[in-house]
Amino acid sequence: MNTPTLPPTVPGLPILGNAPAFIMSNGISVEFLQKIQQSHGDLVHFKALNQSFYLVSSAELIREVLLERMQEVVKLDSETEGAPRGLRRFLGNGILTANYDDWRPQRKLIQPLLHTKQIAKYADTIGAMGERMLAGWQDGETRNIHADMTQVTLWVIADTMFGIDFQQSTELEQAGRMAQKIVVDDLVNPLPGWLTGRDAKAERINTLLTQLVTQFLEEHRTHPNRERHDLLSVLLDTRDEDGKPLSDELLRDNILTMFFAGHETTANTLSWALYYLAKNPAVLQALQAEVDVALADGHTPTLADLPRLPYTQMVLKETMRIQPTVAMIPRLVAKDITLGGYALKAGAVLLISPYVQHHNPQKWQTPTVFDPTRFSAESEANIGKYDYLPFGAGPRICIGNHFAMMEGQILLALVVRHYDLQLPVGSVVEPLRQITCEPENGLAMLLHKR
Numbered sequence: 001m002n003t004p005t006l007p008p009t010v011p012g013l014p015i016l017g018n019a020p021a022f023i024m025s026n027g028i029s030v031e032f033l034q035k036i037q038q039s040h041g042d043l044v045h046f047k048a049l050n051q052s053f054y055l056v057s058s059a060e061l062i063r064e065v066l067l068e069r070m071q072e073v074v075k076l077d078s079e080t081e082g083a084p085r086g087l088r089r090f091l092g093n094g095i096l097t098a099n100y101d102d103w104r105p106q107r108k109l110i111q112p113l114l115h116t117k118q119i120a121k122y123a124d125t126i127g128a129m130g131e132r133m134l135a136g137w138q139d140g141e142t143r144n145i146h147a148d149m150t151q152v153t154l155w156v157i158a159d160t161m162f163g164i165d166f167q168q169s170t171e172l173e174q175a176g177r178m179a180q181k182i183v184v185d186d187l188v189n190p191l192p193g194w195l196t197g198r199d200a201k202a203e204r205i206n207t208l209l210t211q212l213v214t215q216f217l218e219e220h221r222t223h224p225n226r227e228r229h230d231l232l233s234v235l236l237d238t239r240d241e242d243g244k245p246l247s248d249e250l251l252r253d254n255i256l257t258m259f260f261a262g263h264e265t266t267a268n269t270l271s272w273a274l275y276y277l278a279k280n281p282a283v284l285q286a287l288q289a290e291v292d293v294a295l296a297d298g299h300t301p302t303l304a305d306l307p308r309l310p311y312t313q314m315v316l317k318e319t320m321r322i323q324p325t326v327a328m329i330p331r332l333v334a335k336d337i338t339l340g341g342y343a344l345k346a347g348a349v350l351l352i353s354p355y356v357q358h359h360n361p362q363k364w365q366t367p368t369v370f371d372p373t374r375f376s377a378e379s380e381a382n383i384g385k386y387d388y389l390p391f392g393a394g395p396r397i398c399i400g401n402h403f404a405m406m407e408g409q410i411l412l413a414l415v416v417r418h419y420d421l422q423l424p425v426g427s428v429v430e431p432l433r434q435i436t437c438e439p440e441n442g443l444a445m446l447l448h449k450r
């Protein structure tokens with residue numbers, strides 16, 4: 001057997017390493033990751049301050065990491081001793097952030113709520129919430145469409161998972177953005193949180209989040225609906241082998257996880273879809289041609305319409321290729337391992353970047369061009385599972401992927417059936433990439449009723 005060697009390393013500055021190139025004012029630089037993959041290959045090492053990173057880009061090694069070596073390459077911060085860092089500061093030991101052993105029973109518990117059969121029931125709610133959003137729109141106005149997408153997806157997740165009606169609040173939105181910044185800082189800033197003020201900020205955000213959970217539980221209790229089999233009922237009713245209910249912490253962690261993971265990602269995807277459609281009028285025309293036939297009488301899209309909206313789905317898939325809202329999937333190398341013949345050190349962060357995979361010129365023709373036909377049934381069959389992974393892969397793959405696709409298809413069809421959306425002349429839209437990728441200053445769009 002060959003002795004493992006150290007992977008190629010990107011040269012960097014003294015002390016800072018590659019930190020200035022990797023973390024920019026608007027979050028993570030996927031361009032930096034792309035560049036080092038092109039120059040150094042499919043397993044490359046770099047440093048940002050005193051943290052080591054490995055970017056892994058080969059399909060084979062990504063499969064190995066996400067499917068086979070989940071116990072050695074673990075969720076970031078899931079096994080760190082002491083005060084929680086990163087996403088765990090906010091989502092604790094919930095399904096998204098838990099280590100392997102704690103995660104398995106949670107996935108088993110929550111998964112049935114998101115099975116294809118179960119989510120079919122949510123289609124009507126999605127349509128109704130979409131109509132509610134459109135009722136607030138006016139012909140000729142310019143609106144922040146990203147705020148609308150965030151609101152409508154919030155309504156949907158709050159109703160389907162928690163059985164409550166929930167209004168967007170700027171306070172909560174700001175807290176979400178700030179929390180993401182803290183998570184990115186935890187990744188690269190070696191100074192302790194108490195010194196940089198991160199701990200104090202995180203505590204303020206957590207106070208707000210705890211209030212949110214209390215509000216959910218209160219509403220659920222005051223409007224009990226025994227017929228409903230929603231997330232809150234499932235979490236509240238579950239008992240372990242000893243008959244014990246979920247601890248208060250795990251209840252809180254999972255409520256917050258499903259609330260945030262379940263709306264913000266879909267909102268971003270819809271916003272980017274509308275952005276790319278405005279930039280690509282021929283694609284918008286093709287989409288509207290499909291939607292105008294499927295929804296000829298102007299009815300609200302339902303589950304039954306989805307098979308008649310294949311191009312709508314292709315537009316969403318292409319949006320998630322060109323601008324994946326989760327641009328980077330991090331893991332922690334929990335012990336010294338050999339991967340692809342290279343020696344990886346415990347304590348390093350391993351990165352898999354859907355953005356890098358989706359823009360690899362060896363796998364995609366003209367990767368910067370927005371072209372939904374890549375996802376026609378014939379072409380899609382040739383796309384490798386690890387060359388396109390907007391929802392991740394392996395056992396920790398997004399639990400809400402079918403829900404998100406259904407929601408996206410219904411809402412996108414509804415919007416373009418009734419409106420043409422344009423970017424105001426001279427508008428510049430920049431991505432802010434933290435844990436998820438959203439338009440940095442919202443997305444102003446001009447509405448024309450059709």
Ligand code: HEM
Nearest residue numbers: 095096261262265266269326390391392396398399400404
């Ligand atoms: C377009 C929309 C969405 C995108 C792009 C997306 C993306 C992702 C990705 C990449 C992961 C894997 C993270 C990792 O491996 O570290 C993930 C996990 C997860 N997502 Fe999503 N997501 C979306 C929508 C949703 C929705 C609608 C829900 C809930 C209804 C949801 C709930 C979750 C949960 C709970 C996990 C953790 C799963 C586990 O560890 O078992 N997501 N998502």
